[in-house]
Amino acid sequence: MPSPRSNNPRSNNPMFRRLVRRLLFANRGRLFVILLALSAGAAVSAALLNLQTDAKRRINSEFRSFGPNVLITPNSTDTLDEKISQQLSVQSDAHKVQPATSLYTVAEISSKLSTRSLTVVLVGFNAFIVPGDSSQAPIDSVFRALDSLKPEPEPFCIIGAKVSSELNANAPDVLTLRSGDRITTCRIGKTIRTGGPEDNQVQVRLDVAQRLANLPDRVSLIELTVPGDSEQLLRYTNSLRVQFPGVEVRPLRQFSEVQAKIYSRISGLLTASTALILILTGLCVMAAMTNIAAERKHDVGMMKAIGGSARGILNLFLTEAALLGLAGGLIGAAAGIALSMALGKAVFGIAAAPRLIVYPISVVLTVIVAIFGAYPLRRLANVRPATIFRGDA
């Protein structure tokens, strides 16, 4: 008989791999079923996790289109220095905020076609637009209209429906704007009806309003559209208060809170669904593993009889389960991310962006589920060879 072997644990690795391979392929039909269950679980959970991750961005994007959520107004003076807006504009690249400045003043307007004149609120707007960034598109139709204005001798203006009606002036009539001894003109580009204060206002470019009010480089209001949840918004506004102590920074919380609530609900629903899917997958794997455990009871008894430790045998089975989880996770998560893109298109109208972080998370979760599903195999560690050979177990 052969001589005793040296005790070198490293040289057992090839046999370990060989045994695990044999265990995996002992029953190809069952291997396929377990892999299918794990892959399906991984696919659905990856899809839901990807949707969950993407939902936050998507909701932020959707809510941003509703308008600004931070207002910066003067604290003690009537107006603000426009440079604040420029400083925010510099920040805007990093924080993805959209500052829009406006100056409110009172002006007397008249039309060349009418003898009447009206005293109205004149609003000068200057929407900040980052070129090439579609996510920072103009906030509303007013901005879009202003953005399209071309510098001409007579700048365009937008008048409210009531002003238009009282002056009997419409596009492309020319209005005369007067404030004190300063006079300028503008050509009506559009009449708007919002049902709000805009109906009684005349809106012009910011520089036109500043010249007319004799308030160069001053603004009444800076509006920001800040992405993120209410906590992020609060952090941002606090940082603004520190940076600009002389101004009042007010977050418009309603959007952020609604946004957070909707995200929280969607996120909770997706998390619960993911957990449910993973539990169901684990139960499927467990059912299959229960059969395997029954089949392997004799093998485990024999392995113990010839000197196998419970831990050594269990290591083989858990490695087998982990490899199944890994394979199922790798296949399923890839399919799941593709699935989430399709689901995202169905839900939001735009395919969900694949998030790389979701892939490893889904794979790890699937491996954990597979090891959890291998619980019946863990119970084999308690098998007593004599009991098995007697046929009592």
Added chain:
Amino acid sequence: MTTQPLVSPIATLAPSAQTQPQVVLENLVKEYGPLRALGGVSFNILPGEWIALMGPSGSGKTTLINILGGLDTATSGRIVVNGQDITRLNESELVRYRAEKIGFVFQQFHLVPYLTALENVMLAQYFHSVTDESQAVEALKRVGLGDRLEHLPANLSGGEQQRVAIARALINQPKLILADEPTGNLDEANEEIVINIFRELHKAGHTILMVTHDVDIARNASRRIELTHGHLTMDTTCNFLEAPKLCPHGKPFPSSGCCTSLDSKPCEP
């Protein structure tokens, strides 16, 4: 062959008792609830002995072999193997004991169905220390299975499977080979092959404790022990195959080939 009750066989084994016993069983008791499978069994096993453990079904043979092999625990009593009291070993020590000192051969072969013949042998190496494929191949060649290395158990005959099991039992050079009816599932031809292997092992000095119902197989053993209802009812030292020696009590073996270890009267063949 007459059946003689035994109390302390080691005390009467005059010439060979000079050798230190490899195994000492003292008053071994095993109870399964109200059922007493072993009722205080005591005997010794000398190195190189081939003992045929006989007795009717339910007499406690398999229980005894399981306890001796560390697969089961005794309710009371003591088993000393190579100076080590195995009744005091914890689970992990029993695992090492089984891996290093015992070679099991079962009636049902108990091969892992999804491992090849070679891998089944290497499995014992794996649990013992490290695998050495060339040694496993050599072990299978010795039992005549050099051309069946990559066969799965399902593709081997019963005799071949049992030879794989024997190779597996021997690969770690155990001190003691425990065989529970190793020919019970074999036809005559395969039975002869397997018994020949055991003969060779015995000649090579291996200690064998073999459970068998077959008297013809038991004749190959150097000693027979019979259990009845968990009690030792016969212990005879026989010498059918080897050159005549002295009986344990010092007299020559009778023509019958057997002598009891209790008294000087030769047992009936």
